[in-house]
Amino acid sequence: MPPAPPVPAAGPLGRRLRRWADFARLLRHVRPGLLATALLLHTAVGLLPIVFIAWTSRLIARVPAALDGGGWAVLGLAPLLAVAAFVVQQLLTPFQSALGELIVRQVDGVCIARLMDCALTGLPIADLERQDVLDVLSDARGGFERATPTPGDAAAGAVALTARYAQLLGASVMVGLVLGPAAGALVAGTALVIRFGQRGSLDRFGALRTSLAGRRRRLAYLRRTAGGLGMAKEIRMLGLLPWLRERHSAEARGYLDPLWAGRRRLLFGPFVGLAAVGLLGGGTTLLLIGRGGTDGTLSLLQVSVALQAVLIPLRFGVYFPESDVQTRDGLAAFEAIGRLEERAAAHRAAGEAATTATAVPDGAIRFENVSFRYPEGGRTILDGLDLELAPGRSTAVVGLNGAGKTTLVKLLARLHEPTSGRVTVGGTDLATLPAAAWHRRIAVIFQDFTRYQLTAAENIGIGRPELLADPEALLAAAGRAGAREIVEGLPRGLETVLSAQYEDGTDLSGGQWQRIALARALLSVGAGASLLILDEPTAQLDVRAEAAFFDRFLDTTRGVTSVIIAHRFSSVRRADRIVVLADGRVAESGTHDELMALDGRYAELFRIQAERFTEQEDLTMTAGGPR
Numbered sequence: 001m002p003p004a005p006p007v008p009a010a011g012p013l014g015r016r017l018r019r020w021a022d023f024a025r026l027l028r029h030v031r032p033g034l035l036a037t038a039l040l041l042h043t044a045v046g047l048l049p050i051v052f053i054a055w056t057s058r059l060i061a062r063v064p065a066a067l068d069g070g071g072w073a074v075l076g077l078a079p080l081l082a083v084a085a086f087v088v089q090q091l092l093t094p095f096q097s098a099l100g101e102l103i104v105r106q107v108d109g110v111c112i113a114r115l116m117d118c119a120l121t122g123l124p125i126a127d128l129e130r131q132d133v134l135d136v137l138s139d140a141r142g143g144f145e146r147a148t149p150t151p152g153d154a155a156a157g158a159v160a161l162t163a164r165y166a167q168l169l170g171a172s173v174m175v176g177l178v179l180g181p182a183a184g185a186l187v188a189g190t191a192l193v194i195r196f197g198q199r200g201s202l203d204r205f206g207a208l209r210t211s212l213a214g215r216r217r218r219l220a221y222l223r224r225t226a227g228g229l230g231m232a233k234e235i236r237m238l239g240l241l242p243w244l245r246e247r248h249s250a251e252a253r254g255y256l257d258p259l260w261a262g263r264r265r266l267l268f269g270p271f272v273g274l275a276a277v278g279l280l281g282g283g284t285t286l287l288l289i290g291r292g293g294t295d296g297t298l299s300l301l302q303v304s305v306a307l308q309a310v311l312i313p314l315r316f317g318v319y320f321p322e323s324d325v326q327t328r329d330g331l332a333a334f335e336a337i338g339r340l341e342e343r344a345a346a347h348r349a350a351g352e353a354a355t356t357a358t359a360v361p362d363g364a365i366r367f368e369n370v371s372f373r374y375p376e377g378g379r380t381i382l383d384g385l386d387l388e389l390a391p392g393r394s395t396a397v398v399g400l401n402g403a404g405k406t407t408l409v410k411l412l413a414r415l416h417e418p419t420s421g422r423v424t425v426g427g428t429d430l431a432t433l434p435a436a437a438w439h440r441r442i443a444v445i446f447q448d449f450t451r452y453q454l455t456a457a458e459n460i461g462i463g464r465p466e467l468l469a470d471p472e473a474l475l476a477a478a479g480r481a482g483a484r485e486i487v488e489g490l491p492r493g494l495e496t497v498l499s500a501q502y503e504d505g506t507d508l509s510g511g512q513w514q515r516i517a518l519a520r521a522l523l524s525v526g527a528g529a530s531l532l533i534l535d536e537p538t539a540q541l542d543v544r545a546e547a548a549f550f551d552r553f554l555d556t557t558r559g560v561t562s563v564i565i566a567h568r569f570s571s572v573r574r575a576d577r578i579v580v581l582a583d584g585r586v587a588e589s590g591t592h593d594e595l596m597a598l599d600g601r602y603a604e605l606f607r608i609q610a611e612r613f614t615e616q617e618d619l620t621m622t623a624g625g626p627r
Contacts, residue, residue, distance in 0.1 A: 015203060016196075022331055026155040029110045030103050038099040038159050041092060046166030048089040050174065053308040055082035061301035096160065096322075103159060104152035108144070111151045115140055115337055122344030125415040126375060133343070135213035138220070140336035143329070147220065151337070154330025157323035164320060168192075171312035178298065178306040179288050190281025191316035194274045198319075201270040206328045208262040215255040222248045282314045356432045360441050363426025365389040365412070365531070365561075370421035371584070372407055381407045383584035384421070389531075389563060394554055396564040396572035398602070399581035405565045406447065408581070409535045412563065414438055443524035447536040447565075449517045453501065456487050456516065457494035463520035464527040477523035480556050483515035511545055518553065525560060532562040546571045569606045578602065 027035060059078040066075055119128070119137060127133045143150030149157075168191055176184020209216075225231055226244055235241060289306045292298030298306070367387040373380045381404045389395050397405050410416045411423055414435050423430045430438060443463065452459050460477055461468035468474075471494055478484045490496035490506060497505035498516070508516065514537060525532055534553065550564065550571045566572045573592035580588040580595070580602045588595055588602050595602040 016199075019203075019327075019331060022334055023155065023158040023327075026107050026151055026334065027158070029107050030155065031106065034099065034102055034106070035159070038096075038103060039162055041095055041099060042160060042162035043166045045089055045092050045096060046163035047170050048085050048092075049167060049312070050170035050309070051085040052082055052089070053171075053174065053305060055079075055085060057301055057304035057308065060304045061299065064300070096163070100156035100160060100322075103156040104150065106152070107155045108150050108152035111334065111337060112144055114341065115144070118337065118340040118344050122348065123340060124347050124417075125410070126417075127343060127347070130375070131214065133340075135217060136336045136339050138217040139210065139213050140333055140340060142216075142220075143333040148333065149326045149328075149330040151330050151334035153326040154334060157326030157330065160322045161320070161327075164316065164323075167312055168316050171309040174305055174309040175285065175313075178302045178309075179285070179292070183285055183288055186281055187285050187310055187313040190278060191313035193281075194278050195316055197270055197274045197277075199324075201267050202324060202328055204266045205263055206332055208266065209259060209329075210332055212255055212259060215251070219248075219251045219255050222251055278314060282310065285310050360433055360437050361426030361428050362391065362530070364391055366424045367408075367411075368422050368424060370411065370418045370423060372404075372411060372416065372419045380419075381584055382411075382418075385585055387579060387586055389561060390577070391561050392559050393576040394557065394560075394562045394564065396566060396575035396578045397581060398566055398569050398572065398578060398605075399587075400605075401567070403581040404584050405581055406535055409444070409446075409533055409563070409565060412531075412533065413442055413444055441529055442531045442533060443521040443529040444533045445517045445521050445535065445537040449513075449537055451498070451513055453497065453499035453505075455495050455497055456490060459498055459516050460487075460494075460519045460523055463523040467523060467527060473523065473526070474519075477526060478516075478519045480522045480526075481515045481519035482552050482556075483512070483519045486512050486515060511549070514549055518549075518556075522556065525557070530561055532557055532560050533565075534563070535565045536567060543568060543570070550574070569602065569609055573606075 030038075055078050059075060059082060062075050062078065119141075123133070128137070139148075142148040143153070168188065172184045172188035172191075174184075175187050222244070226248060235244065285306075289298070289303060289310070292306075293303045365388070367385045370382055370385040371380060372382040385404070385408070387408075397408060399405055407416070411418055414430055417431060425433075425438075452462070454462075457471065457474055458468065460474045460483075463477070474494060475484060475487065478487050486508070487494060491504060498508060499505045500507045517537060521529075521532055521534075546566075546568055547570065550566070551574065553562075553564070554574050564572050564575060569578075572578060576591070578590065578592060578595055579586055582601060588598065588600050590598065596606065
């Protein structure tokens with residue numbers, strides 16, 4: 001569904017129109033039969049109290065005649081019908097919640113899909129690193145983490161208002177029939193003024209809450225940290241619990257203090273004014289009833305009807321637990337999704353405008369005078385970089401921390417776009433190619449590759465989801481990555497969940513996870529990917545394990561265009577070509593032997609790392625050998 005078009009909201013009326021337009025867009029995702037049933041049910045539940053008032057008033061009016069000797073037969077069916085209205089209302093009320101839950105699920109199913117599309121594919125990675133976008137994303141997904149109401153809750157809350165307004169209409173009509181149209185309009189108008197005034201205050205409070213999204217996100221992070229398992233070991237070993245409690249209290253006060261102060265400021269004054277409106281409108285109506293009752297112009301039936309009916313509008317301005325918070329915060333989440341979709345649509349439109357090629361060509365990949373800096377005043381990472389990646393050859397990119405190695409990978413994968421210059425494949429600018437088509441040509445193992453708490457088959461198969469149901473292809477990829485023995489040694493083979501947090505699941509060592517990740521990438525290569533990228537996936541391994549990993553990788557991927565990012569120079573000396581990055585440019589390039597003969601930066605850093613490794617080996621042997 002396209003993002004909601006902007007609605008002018010210069011004042012309360014504009015904001016109210018936008019809100020009801022949002023409700024209409026949400027309710028489009030509810031099956032018509034379910035929506036009609038819910039509306040009819042809520043209308044019935046709203047009107048049954050009016051029926052109860054009518055028959056209890058008739059009952060009260062006939063009691064004097066019964067007491068004067070007419071007998072209880074004078075009451076007729078009034079008691080039975082009053083009780084029936086009450087019982088039916090009580091029987092129907094639970095179905096309101098049941099139908100509301102169905103509405104919530106249908107609407108949230110659509111909204112979750114939209115949010116996933118935005119966060120995972122629609123928004124560029126650069127946007128997902130922006131503070132303001134992260135705040136909006138946090139509000140959008142807060143409901144789906146059950147921290148706040150969801151858009152589905154907002155839709156169900158809007159439908160629930162049907163009962164309230166049906167009851168108000170019925171009560172106003174009854175007051176009008178007894179006291180005249182002016183009195184009916186008076187109580188209805190009083191109720192609506194109070195209701196709209198209160199909703200306006202709640203909306204302003206909701207805007208204040210939205211403005212505190214950054215503080216709320218920090219508080220949520222601390223709560224997840226305190227309640228999660230990821231940091232439990234460090235918190236225990238470092239004795240961080242007292243500090244964590246103090247930090248949580250400070251962040252909570254930093255968020256809640258301005259929220260509470262704003263709530264008092266925004267709600268207290270309007271509450272006093274609206275209470276005065278209610279007192280004036282309700283008091284006037286009660287005076288009319290009292291005067292009519294004392295001068296005999298109103299019968300006992302009319303007085304009973306009017307007294308009971310007038311209480312409904314007077315209570316109409318109070319807080320509605322079934323809808324007020326749900327519609328306010330649920331719509332805030334929906335609006336946040338809309339803002340994300342607007343950014344994604346603008347990015348998509350710019351990409352489509354730039355896309356001129358329809359197919360990804362073959363050939364060399366070149367960085368042509370490429371510069372890049374992160375937004376919002378970030379330093380220049382790449383500065384006039386020129387680099388060619390030869391087809392079918394392995395290229396290792398090395399350099400000190402901050403040299404731009406990972407940034408190069410992000411540009412190559414089109415997770416970011418160059419600030420200036422261009423990246424080409426077969427002479428065609430990557431920016432003119434469909435991003436999805438280019439991504440299908442790449443297999444990447446990032447430094448912080450994901451360890452999915454899924455089965456071994458799924459951890460490998462998501463490299464090419466269409467092969468998830470092909471165990472032979474999965475095992476073949478595992479074999480190429482040296483992971484077949486690992487998989488076959490699992491309790492349930494490919495169907496073993498790779499997490500000890502699940503029954504019959506098991507965790508893997510760092511080196512085993514590396515091979516599973518490599519199998520995932522090689523499955524993609526086997527299915528057609530022509531470029532394989534490793535972005536320091538072995539950073540946590542020791543020198544020997546890393547060297548063994550890269551040796552296996554280079555042997556397995558011989559003839560595949562590959563890019564290896566490494567921080568240990570000795571691990572990649574068998575690569576076809578080694579590129580040294582420094583100051584955002586290519587400082588040196590060649591084979592290991594050529595660079596050592598050059599005796600430049602590469603040779604110096606290689607010898608330094610080799611000396612450190614030798615010293616570590618000597619210390620290990622002195623301490624009694626490897627253990």
